[in-house]
Amino acid sequence: MATIADVARAAGVSRSTVSYALSGKRAVAPETLSRVRRAVRDLGYTPHAGAQALALARTEVIGLVLHVDHTGAAPAVTRYVAPISSAARRLGYDLLLVTDIDGPSALRRITASGRVDGLVLLDVTQDDLRLPVLRAAERPAVLIGLPRDVGGLDVLDLDFPAAAEVVVDHLAALGHRRVTLVTPPREVFARGVGHAWRFRSACLSRAREWGLRVYPHFAAARQVDTGPVLDAVFRAHPDATALVVHDDRSVAALPSVLHRRAMRVPGDLSVVALHFWGAGGTPPPYTAVDAAPAELGRLAVRRLVSRMTAASGDEPAGVTLVRPQLTDRASTA
Amino acid sequence: MATIADVARAAGVSRSTVSYALSGKRAVAPETLSRVRRAVRDLGYTPHAGAQALALARTEVIGLVLHVDHTGAAPAVTRYVAPISSAARRLGYDLLLVTDIDGPSALRRITASGRVDGLVLLDVTQDDLRLPVLRAAERPAVLIGLPRDVGGLDVLDLDFPAAAEVVVDHLAALGHRRVTLVTPPREVFARGVGHAWRFRSACLSRAREWGLRVYPHFAAARQVDTGPVLDAVFRAHPDATALVVHDDRSVAALPSVLHRRAMRVPGDLSVVALHFWGAGGTPPPYTAVDAAPAELGRLAVRRLVSRMTAASGDEPAGVTLVRPQLTDRASTA
DNA sequence: CTGAAAGCGCTTACAG
DNA sequence: CTGAAAGCGCTTACAG
Numbered sequence: 058m059a060t061i062a063d064v065a066r067a068a069g070v071s072r073s074t075v076s077y078a079l080s081g082k083r084a085v086a087p088e089t090l091s092r093v094r095r096a097v098r099d100l101g102y103t104p105h106a107g108a109q110a111l112a113l114a115r116t117e118v119i120g121l122v123l124h125v126d127h128t129g130a131a132p133a134v135t136r137y138v139a140p141i142s143s144a145a146r147r148l149g150y151d152l153l154l155v156t157d158i159d160g161p162s163a164l165r166r167i168t169a170s171g172r173v174d175g176l177v178l179l180d181v182t183q184d185d186l187r188l189p190v191l192r193a194a195e196r197p198a199v200l201i202g203l204p205r206d207v208g209g210l211d212v213l214d215l216d217f218p219a220a221a222e223v224v225v226d227h228l229a230a231l232g233h234r235r236v237t238l239v240t241p242p243r244e245v246f247a248r249g250v251g252h253a254w255r256f257r258s259a260c261l262s263r264a265r266e267w268g269l270r271v272y273p274h275f276a277a278a279r280q281v282d283t284g285p286v287l288d289a290v291f292r293a294h295p296d297a298t299a300l301v302v303h304d305d306r307s308v309a310a311l312p313s314v315l316h317r318r319a320m321r322v323p324g325d326l327s328v329v330a331l332h333f334w335g336a337g338g339t340p341p342p343y344t345a346v347d348a349a350p351a352e353l354g355r356l357a358v359r360r361l362v363s364r365m366t367a368a369s370g371d372e373p374a375g376v377t378l379v380r381p382q383l384t385d386r387a388s389t390a
Numbered sequence: 391m392a393t394i395a396d397v398a399r400a401a402g403v404s405r406s407t408v409s410y411a412l413s414g415k416r417a418v419a420p421e422t423l424s425r426v427r428r429a430v431r432d433l434g435y436t437p438h439a440g441a442q443a444l445a446l447a448r449t450e451v452i453g454l455v456l457h458v459d460h461t462g463a464a465p466a467v468t469r470y471v472a473p474i475s476s477a478a479r480r481l482g483y484d485l486l487l488v489t490d491i492d493g494p495s496a497l498r499r500i501t502a503s504g505r506v507d508g509l510v511l512l513d514v515t516q517d518d519l520r521l522p523v524l525r526a527a528e529r530p531a532v533l534i535g536l537p538r539d540v541g542g543l544d545v546l547d548l549d550f551p552a553a554a555e556v557v558v559d560h561l562a563a564l565g566h567r568r569v570t571l572v573t574p575p576r577e578v579f580a581r582g583v584g585h586a587w588r589f590r591s592a593c594l595s596r597a598r599e600w601g602l603r604v605y606p607h608f609a610a611a612r613q614v615d616t617g618p619v620l621d622a623v624f625r626a627h628p629d630a631t632a633l634v635v636h637d638d639r640s641v642a643a644l645p646s647v648l649h650r651r652a653m654r655v656p657g658d659l660s661v662v663a664l665h666f667w668g669a670g671g672t673p674p675p676y677t678a679v680d681a682a683p684a685e686l687g688r689l690a691v692r693r694l695v696s697r698m699t700a701a702s703g704d705e706p707a708g709v710t711l712v713r714p715q716l717t718d719r720a721s722t723a
Numbered sequence: 724c725t726g727a728a729a730g731c732g733c734t735t736a737c738a739g
Numbered sequence: 740c741t742g743a744a745a746g747c748g749c750t751t752a753c754a755g
Contacts, residue, residue, distance in 0.1 A: 143489065151488070
């Protein structure tokens with residue numbers, strides 16, 4: 058590995074001149090500049106990241122923290138990682154992936170050792186144990202997911218209560234009076250995942266305002282049970298004329314379940330989904346609020362980078378809720 | 391951020407003693423040791439990663455390189471990232487995520503700057519452009535996916551030709567004479583994904599030995615077309631008594647397609663899958679060779695770490711093909 | 724426009 | 740059993 062000293066020698070200048078030639082922080086004679094560039098190319102020189110981090114107190118690395126469940130799966134990975142990685146790269150940052158397999162301490166480790174300049178946290182729950190560590194850390198962070206206490210934190214999320222209102226209003230306006238609601242699995246609520254709670258309760262209260270009757274049900278926890286659970290839900294409420302689905306697996310399973318039951322959309326049943334779909338996925342064939350994780354991921358990275366680079370002490374941390382948008386796919390009547 | 395000097399001061403010893411107390415590379419008086427430990431705890435001291443990397447020429451970071459397709463999706467992420475991350479953590483390594491969005495140069499960047507001690511590459515294709523960079527880099531790497539030229543590389547993969555033989559032999563032994571084969575989409579072949587080619591051609595040649603007739607078809611490239619393409623395949627070969635599926639989406643779509651066509655398994659049709667399923671996923675309801683990515687990921691990390699830490703110049707790099715195993719789920723007769 | 728030198732925070736031979 | 744000092748490879752004030 059060539060060092061800056063090798064480059065200096067080859068170009069016949071001092072190390073400081075090489076450094077300035079590369080950083081552009083001081084004027085360098087054109088002729089000198091080209092000699093340096095030449096030497097850099099010939100030697101294939103790349104600055105040592107550790108040395109740079111030491112001198113600059115800056116790593117150009119963003120920590121991406123995600124939750125791995127007991128089965129070893131990390132659902133968020135699918136939807137968020139690729140867009141976040143691309144966004145970070147475009148801004149000159151690499152990504153250090155941290156699964157919280159060893160709890161909040163993982164956060165402390167990468168933060169206190171100066172491995173990262175800032176953090177993006179996914180899967181943030183209402184009383185997330187990582188938040189205390191985060192507040193103590195002197196690195197900026199952006200959360201995706203709204204915790205109960207947002208004091209001093211930068212948070213990004215879809216506005217789920219607003220999404221609930223959009224969905225319920227849409228169905229109410231079409232004249233529906235009885236609506237089945239499939240929420241995320243019970244386990245997701247138990248884990249304190251905020252959007253599960255927020256969407257559900259906003260649905261219920263908005264429905265009350267309209268005088269709508271809502272039948273809430275938890276989706277199946279396991280993939281295999283998704284279809285059967287939906288079947289049971291349909292059997293339980295033959296009077297419901299509309300269905301709201303807030304569970305990706307149920308959305309995916311729905312077409313075949315409806316087909317089996319010979320229920321036509323929107324003839325026999327109106328369907329609205331609240332769906333997280335990843336890049337490359339196909340949106341569901343239903344009218345839906347599409348919560349695009351790619352968009353949230355990009356926003357998070359941008360926000361974080363501006364925090365990390367801005368003259369400290371500008372805009373205070375805050376919560377940004379992305380406005381939901383209902384895409385009509387003709388599955389309601 | 392506390393530095394080693396702060397700790398030394400607080401404990402009333404020299405910086406070298408703190409360093410040795412922490413690394414254990416030199417004997418330290420018990421009383422001194424506990425004073426140092428105390429100071430470390432009180433100050434919340436964590437060594438600066440950059441400084442350590444500089445002094446040790448070692449980062450304790452593994453680079454994980456994956457392919458992001460044109461839609462911005464990274465299919466491998468889903469299956470490999472969580473297990474690889476866990477395996478790395480257990481061995482004391484963090485993970486730097488690199489998407490090859492800016493091509494092979496991304497590899498050069500993290501490798502030449504000393505950001506990582508070694509690399510795990512996913513989605514390796516037959517004539518992967520990253521391989522030249524890899525051979526030039528002086529960091530060890532382990533590939534998942536078999537390239538055409540494996541000289542000097544450490545490679546891990548499922549033994550796909552063997553898988554094909556297991557599958558074909560199984561069907562031949564049951565007396566099937568006409569078999570439909572659903573391969574990955576045409577685009578996957580075009581990208582040079584080795585396992586697509588290897589499984590397909592091994593299926594065909596093994597079938598020839600048995601005198602079996604195989605009807606090969608590409609799966610749909612897009613999610614939405616998966617079902618319709620399967621339908622078309624069934625219509626084209628009413629005489630086939632067995633189906634081999636080497637495409638995850640087709641495997642997932644199969645139950646509802648068969649249901650719609652009123653085809654019973656294994657009564658009307660025997661089904662064997664070659665399926666990649668991630669942690670937390672449910673295996674398909676078919677007799678299958680389950681290519682467990684978690685297992686491959688763990689193996690890759692272990693192999694890499696032993697390369698990075700071992701007294702240099704032990705076992706030569708080589709190819710390890712994992713033996714496929716057919717799990718009988720009663721979908722054949 | 725350029726260079727010599729100090730400093731970032733570690734580790735580790737060298738002395739004692 | 741412990742410390743003073745050199746060195747890892749950068750950046751940047753200080754001089755000229």
